[in-house]
Every structure is written in C-alpha cells, then in structure tokens.
Amino acid sequence: MKYIVLVVAISMGPGLIACNSQIKPTPSGVSTDSIQQVGGAFENADYMYRQMEESPNATDTSAGWWQTGQKLMITGTVYQSDTQTPAANVLLYYYHTNTEGRYEHKPAYTRSMAPNKLGQTHGYIRGWVRTDSSGRYTIYTVQPGVYPTRDEPAHIHMSIKEAANLKEYYIDDFVFDDDSLLNAAKRQKMENRGGSGVLRLIKRDALAIGERDIYLGLNIPDYPHPVIQSDASGPAIGEEVSSFLPFHAWGPDAGTRTCPVCKYGWYNGVLLFVGNQPNWPDIKKWLLFLETKSVADGKYLKVYLVYGNRQHYNAIERERELAAIGRNLGLRQIALTYVPSLSDAASEVNLLGIGENITNTIIVYKRRKVVGKLINADASEANQALLEDMLSRSRNDFFSLQ
Numbered sequence: 001m002k003y004i005v006l007v008v009a010i011s012m013g014p015g016l017i018a019c020n021s022q023i024k025p026t027p028s029g030v031s032t033d034s035i036q037q038v039g040g041a042f043e044n045a046d047y048m049y050r051q052m053e054e055s056p057n058a059t060d061t062s063a064g065w066w067q068t069g070q071k072l073m074i075t076g077t078v079y080q081s082d083t084q085t086p087a088a089n090v091l092l093y094y095y096h097t098n099t100e101g102r103y104e105h106k107p108a109y110t111r112s113m114a115p116n117k118l119g120q121t122h123g124y125i126r127g128w129v130r131t132d133s134s135g136r137y138t139i140y141t142v143q144p145g146v147y148p149t150r151d152e153p154a155h156i157h158m159s160i161k162e163a164a165n166l167k168e169y170y171i172d173d174f175v176f177d178d179d180s181l182l183n184a185a186k187r188q189k190m191e192n193r194g195g196s197g198v199l200r201l202i203k204r205d206a207l208a209i210g211e212r213d214i215y216l217g218l219n220i221p222d223y224p225h226p227v228i229q230s231d232a233s234g235p236a237i238g239e240e241v242s243s244f245l246p247f248h249a250w251g252p253d254a255g256t257r258t259c260p261v262c263k264y265g266w267y268n269g270v271l272l273f274v275g276n277q278p279n280w281p282d283i284k285k286w287l288l289f290l291e292t293k294s295v296a297d298g299k300y301l302k303v304y305l306v307y308g309n310r311q312h313y314n315a316i317e318r319e320r321e322l323a324a325i326g327r328n329l330g331l332r333q334i335a336l337t338y339v340p341s342l343s344d345a346a347s348e349v350n351l352l353g354i355g356e357n358i359t360n361t362i363i364v365y366k367r368r369k370v371v372g373k374l375i376n377a378d379a380s381e382a383n384q385a386l387l388e389d390m391l392s393r394s395r396n397d398f399f400s401l402q
Contacts, residue, residue, distance in 0.1 A: 038222045039169025039193070047122055048093045048159060048168065051111050056091060056128040062141035063109055064125040069099040070143040074156070074174065074199070074210045077135040081217040081225045083237045086135025087162075090216075094139060095126035096156050101145035143208065146181060153181040158197065162216055169220055172197035174212065187240075193219045195238025200266075200367045202401035209398055211367070213238060233355035234273070234363050237370050241271070241363060244339075244349040246306055249319040250326030251335030257347075260335070264302035265368045267399065268391055273306045273363070275342045275356040283360070285379035287329055293388070294333035300400070301391070303334045308342035308349065308356065315340075362387065366394040 065071065078087040095113075097103050103123035106112045112124030129137045144154045156174030161167070171194030175182055178201070190196070195218055199210030215238040217223040235241060245257045253263075261269065272286055283305070290303045307322060315338075322336040339347045342354040354361050355375075364372035364387065372390030377383045 035165055035167055036222075036224065037167045038224070039167070039220045040222075042159065042168060042170055044120065045159070045168045047113065047120075048161070050113050050122075051126075052093070052128060056130045058129055058132040058136055059138040060094075060127045060129045060140070062094070062096075062125050062127050062139065063106075063111070064096065064098065064142035064144075065140050067099050067142045069145075070208050071206060072141050072143050072201075072208050072210060073138060074141070074212065075136070075138040076212040076214060078131050078137065078214045079135060079216065079238075081215070081223070083215050083218075086131075086133075087216055088131055088133045088135055090131040090135070090137070090160075090162065092129045092131070092137050092139075093126070093159070094128075094141075094156060095122035096141070096144045097123065097147070097154075098125060099142060099145045101147045101154070143176070146179075150181065153179040153186060156197075158194065158214075160194065160214075160216070166224070169193075171195075171214065171220075174199055174210065176201065176210075187242075190240075191219055192236070192239045195236075196240045196369055198240060198368075202398055204398075204401060209401070211398060213369075232353070233358060233361040233375055234352055234373060235370050237373060239370055241265070241269075241365050241368050241370060242348070242351045244352065245347045246304075246337035246339050246349065247315065247319065248335055248337050249322035250331065251304075251333075251337075253335060254323070260302065260304045260306075260337070261365070261368050265365070266402075267300040267302075267366065268297070268394060269301070269365045270303045270387070270391075271306055271361075271363045271365070272304065273308065273342060273352075273354045273361040275308050275354065275358065276311055277357060277359055278307070278309060279359055279378075282379050284325070284329060286360075286362075287325075287331065287334060289379060289384050291329070291331050291334050293391075297391075305334065305336045306342075306349070307336070307338040308340070308344065308354070310341035310343075310356070313340050364390040364394070366399075 078090045080087045103121055105114055105121050106124040109124040111126050113122045115121040131137050146154045153175050159168055159170035172190055174197050177198050195215045201208040201210050217225055218238055241261045243259045243262050245259055248254050248256050248258055294301050294303045318338045326336050339349045342356045343350045359376045362374040362377060363370055371394040
C-alpha cells in the first residue's frame with residue numbers, strides 16, 4: 001500500500017507516552033533499489049522511524065505540552081504538488097527541544113530516543129500525525145527554546161517520506177516570526193522547501209496557534225512531480241511575499257514609501273503587479289472589482305496596484321498618472337503604488353521575481369504567505385470568481401484572530 005510520511009522536527013518540550021512498536025522505513029514488498037533519492041543529502045534520516053507507533057491520528061500532543069511555557073497548536077493542510085488537492089494519509093513526524101533549548105533523553109517516555117555513540121538524539125519531545133481525508137494535521141506542544149549558543153532561531157525541524165518509492169526528504173523548519181534571531185539574513189537564506197515555515201502566531205485565550213500549509217515537492221531537488229506553476233512570475237503558492245518599498249501615489253499612505261505586507265499583511269491581501277505592458281481598460285476593471293471587495297471586507301482585505309513600467313519612467317509623472325486614475329475611479333480603499341521597474345533593486349521589488357513583460361501578476365496572500373496566483377489574467381467574471389474563491393478558501397476559524 002502506498003502511503004505518505006511527513007517528518008517534522010521541532011525544538012520544544014515533553015510529550016505523550018506512545019507505544020514502543022516501530023514501522024520500518026521501507027514498506028514490505030518494496031525493494032530498496034527502486035526507491036528514488038529526492039531532496040539531496042539527509043543526515044540521520046532513519047531517526048524518524050525510531051519508536052514510531054503503528055497508527056498515528058491526525059492530532060497529536062507532544063510531551064512538551066506539560067512543560068511550563070507558551071502552549072502551541074500547530075495546524076495546517078498538506079497539499080499535493082498541484083498546490084490544490086489535499087494530501088490525505090500523510091504521516092508527519094516531529095521533534096524539538098524543550099523550553100531551555102535542549103534535546104533531552106528521558107527514558108520514562110517511550111518515545112524518547114537514547115543518544116547514539118556521538119551523543120546525537122531527537123530527545124523525548126517527538127511524535128507523529130497522519131493527515132485526515134482533508135489533508136489536515138494538528139500538533140499540540142509548547143513553544144521551543146533557543147539553543148543555549150543562541151546561534152539559531154527557535155525551530156521545529158521538518159522532513160517528509162511521502163510515498164513508498166521515494167526517499168524521505170527534509171523541508172523548511174517551523175520558525176517564529178517574532179523571534180529576534182530570525183533576522184533578514186536568516187530569512188533570505190530560507191529555501192522554502194515545502195513552502196514557508198514561518199509561523200505568525202495568533203492567540204485564542206492562552207493558546208498560541210501557528211498555521212502552516214505544506215506543499216509536497218515544492219523547491220525539492222529531483223522531485224519527480226514538480227509543483228505546477230502557470231508562469232515563473234512571483235513567489236510560488238506557499239512561499240512568503242517579501243518586503244518591498246513602493247511609492248504610494250493614491251490611498252491611505254499617499255506620499256510615503258510603505259511596505260504593503262509589513263504594514264497590512266496580517267489578514268488577506270491582493271497585489272496586482274503591472275509591468276511594461278499595461279492594459280489600462282482591463283486594469284481599471286480589476287481595480288473597480290477589487291475596490292468593491294475591499295470596501296465589503298474592511299480591515300480583512302488590503303489591495304494594491306504595483307505599477308512598474310520602466311518605459312519613459314518619470315517619478316513625478318507616474319505619481320500624477322496614478323493619482324488621476326484613483327480620483328476618476330473614485331477609489332477609497334485601494335492603494336495605487338509604483339516602482340521604477342519590477343526589477344528595481346532599490347525598492348527591493350526585484351526580490352519578488354515578478355515578470356516585467358507579461359500583462360499582470362496577481363498575488364493573493366494571507367499573513368504574508370501566498371495562497372493564490374493569477375498570471376496574465378483579464379478581469380473577466382470567471383477570473384474574478386477565481387480570485388474570490390482564493391480569498392474565501394484562505395479564511396478559517398482562526399482567520400480573524402489577532
């Protein structure tokens with residue numbers, strides 16, 4: 001039987017006592033010679049199977065839950081490489097340090113892994129979950145501590161074995177957006193394997209909730225079914241929208257340079273990028289549609305036009321042009337912004353990788369993570385419905401929490 005195993009390594013505290021049975025890395029009937037290597041070198045991959053119970057559920061509670069510290073619920077959906085289809089029956093393995101930033105072995109916990117001859121261990125805070133029919137998973141634990149050396153942000157390591165004929169591979173760790181050690185240099189080095197691992201914690205009473213959707217194969221070398229993208233313009237679904245500083249010509253921040261996702265990135269956002277081939281009649285249709293959506297959704301949706309036509313660029317003229325469009329259309333909520341070009345390094349818009357010579361790139365995000373994209377999309381009713389669906393699907397029981 002084919003199955004999917006996702007391995008999650010988390011720097012956190014004590015967990016539930018599990019049964020002591022193990023599942024072998026290679027299912028019976030599958031030759032090790034037929035297993036394809038993906039994702040590059042993966043040190044100590046076999047650790048993920050030690051003390052593994054036979055029938056994990058979609059929800060697990062780690063031994064860390066009973067430590068004194070910030071209680072966490074980590075939840076999300078695992079998607080297949082088409083970024084749309086939930087991946088059921090995916091096994092997730094996680095481990096992490098305690099609140100002091102140490103991987104401890106505690107023999108009283110049957111999940112606890114004894115150190116090897118080199119002193120290496122995943123400790124006692126570890127466990128497994130299997131995604132349900134909707135691809136959902138949930139882990140209850142405690143927020144991990146930073147290593148005593150303070151050379152890395154607090155983190156939850158992640159890795160995957162998703163099919164019988166594929167080797168396990170690691171994906172980006174869970175990390176915490178408000179961690180002072182998660183600086184710009186660390187963020188820029190992230191590979192976004194499986195999507196961004198940055199957690200922006202929301203609060204429900206005393207419980208902190210971190211959401212992360214996982215996209216199988218995303219940014220994984222040698223993956224046999226690469227993540228499908230209609231165009232190589234902008235970050236992929238599951239990745240972060242990086243910070244950039246456009247000039248605001250119209251809207252609440254007119255006359256300033258304000259990062260859209262830094263200031264207004266908590267709920268939903270839409271970025272409409274237009275480069276060297278503007279189709280103004282169609283752009284105006286999009287703006288009127290998005291203005292209606294933005295007014296209706298209030299603080300839960302922020303919309304930006306980012307105009308980056310390098311041809312005949314003049315900052316004063318560009319600002320006047322966009323301001324006139326804002327006035328003529330009667331826009332109240334949408335921000336009309338501009339950059340010298342979509343490859344401009346000074347504004348850092350170049351970090352987004354937006355195509356300059358296509359009609360448009362529309363990015364839909366939630367808490368700075370891309371949840372939908374439209375490329376070269378006219379403002380037809382069908383495309384407007386697609387965009388509305390992207391927004392509605394991103395909203396769940398946790399959406400309005402702060």
